[in-house]
Amino acid sequence: MERHITLGEFIIQNQKDFPYAKGELTSLLSAIRLAGKMVNQEINKAGLAEIRGKAGKENVQGEVQAKLDILANDMFISTLRDRGDICGLASEELEDFIVFNEERHKNANYVVLIDPLDGSSNIDVDITVGTIFSIYRRISPLGTPVTLEDFIQPGINQVAAGYIIYGTSTMLVYTTGSGTHGFTFDPGIGSFFLSHPDMMFPESGRTYSINEGNYVHFPGGIKKFIKWVQELDEEDNRPFSARYCGSMVADFHRNMIQGGVFLYPEGTKSPNGKLRLLYECNPMAFLAEQAGGKCSDGYGRIMERIPSELHERAPFYCGCKTEVEKIEWFLNQED
Structure with a gap:
């Protein structure tokens, strides 16, 4: 039986294609993978855990937040903060960006922008939702606090981006500029496995x-x-x-x-x-x-x-x- 490659193995094997490969991006994507697994678990038990419905708060967009919006946001922030690979994070749910000032973050090269739970209004009716993330290399000097300019870069400066889709199966799809690749989560093993290498849009659709x-x-x-x-x-x-x-x-x-x-x-x-x-x-x-x-x-x-x-x-x-x-x-x- 053919053995499928895991997301972690794929990232390490293809790290050479990343121009600043020092292991930081590998660790960062691993943190996103971990947070995604945690959010997936909460989504799957939302009805039992009484975390469906609205939280009674509005986000910076003026949109009423679902309980899972807040939970997913907190999970991604805490998981990414635990690693020393990013110096700041911006979330669609927060008015301002977060500066990570701990010693282990001072020389980190990356910032992350994230939509923790896209389509959260679908949670209560069991329709597919997702997480979207974007990674940039900071432009402010190392050792200094991140600034707004580190986050408001044009999209062509992205070094990685992706989404996690929580549906009939959970998939993580990402790119670092060398194709778009999809990984399906096996809940029995607890790992993402390469299932959709080199995903491509047809030239036209219907x-x-x-x-x-x-x-x-x-x-x-x-x-x-x-x-x-x-x-x-x-x-x-x-x-x-x-x-x-x-x-x-x-x-x-x-x-x-x-x-x-x-x-x-x-x-x-x-x-x-x-x-x-x-x-x-x-x-x-x-x-x-x-x-x-x-x-x-x-x-x-x-x-x-x-x-x-x-x-x-x-x-x-x-x-x-x-x-x-x-x-x-x-x-x-x-x-």
């Missing part, structure tokens, strides 16, 4: 993922794209199927495997888009591009946007190249 309940607020170009995907054209494999579950990780994961495009445009309800550039758009764009897909703000590469604040929002179109380029074409016809 699925679109968007919250059409906001249709009236969409830009004209997006309305025309939606009309286009719904038209009958057998040669062009249309109409498309609509699939949207309110968890970007889940929609992205399905589209990468089966082919499709995810859309979250700007509109009158969200003038700058709803998704966070640093916590959601950039890490998913890094993964998509490494898997042969494309990500755009409608007019250009999302990872080349220069952020100006920690919780900046952006319109986001991500998936198969053919459909993302079609979206850009429709939007540019509006100008």
Whole structure:
């Protein structure tokens, strides 16, 4: 029987592909793996542990937090703090970034940005949720406290990014710039095993993922794209199927495997888009591009946007190249 390679083994074997390989990234990804396993355990027993539902608090985004939002956030912060491999962390759930000032963190090279529980509103109805993470090399001098500039870097500066999807099976998918690779969690053994090496988006797909309940607020170009995907054209494999579950990780994961495009445009309800550039758009764009897909703000590469604040929002179109380029074409016809 063929033995499957574990996530830890894969990281070590491929560390040579990382330009600053000194074991720090390996340890950092191991910490994320551990926190993901802990969050997975809590999600699987959420109904029994009475940690479903709302916590009665709002996060910095003005969104009501689920109990598991807070739990997942605390787990990732504590697990990453226990390692000496990062000097700071920013979370979608917190207003400001955290500076790790302990002695073991002073010469750490990396900062982490994290969305601890994407799609947490789905927890109460047992629909797939996820964690998204992004890793940058600090730009401030070693030995000094991290600054805002260490976190608000363009997506092209990411050294690693990934997500953990908590669904019918739990998977960790990540990239360090040498392809996108997926690992499935075996709860019996307690390890992630390589199950999806070199994941790739098809060149085009037949699925679109968007919250059409906001249709009236969409830009004209997006309305025309939606009309286009719904038209009958057998040669062009249309109409498309609509699939949207309110968890970007889940929609992205399905589209990468089966082919499709995810859309979250700007509109009158969200003038700058709803998704966070640093916590959601950039890490998913890094993964998509490494898997042969494309990500755009409608007019250009999302990872080349220069952020100006920690919780900046952006319109986001991500998936198969053919459909993302079609979206850009429709939007540019509006100008």
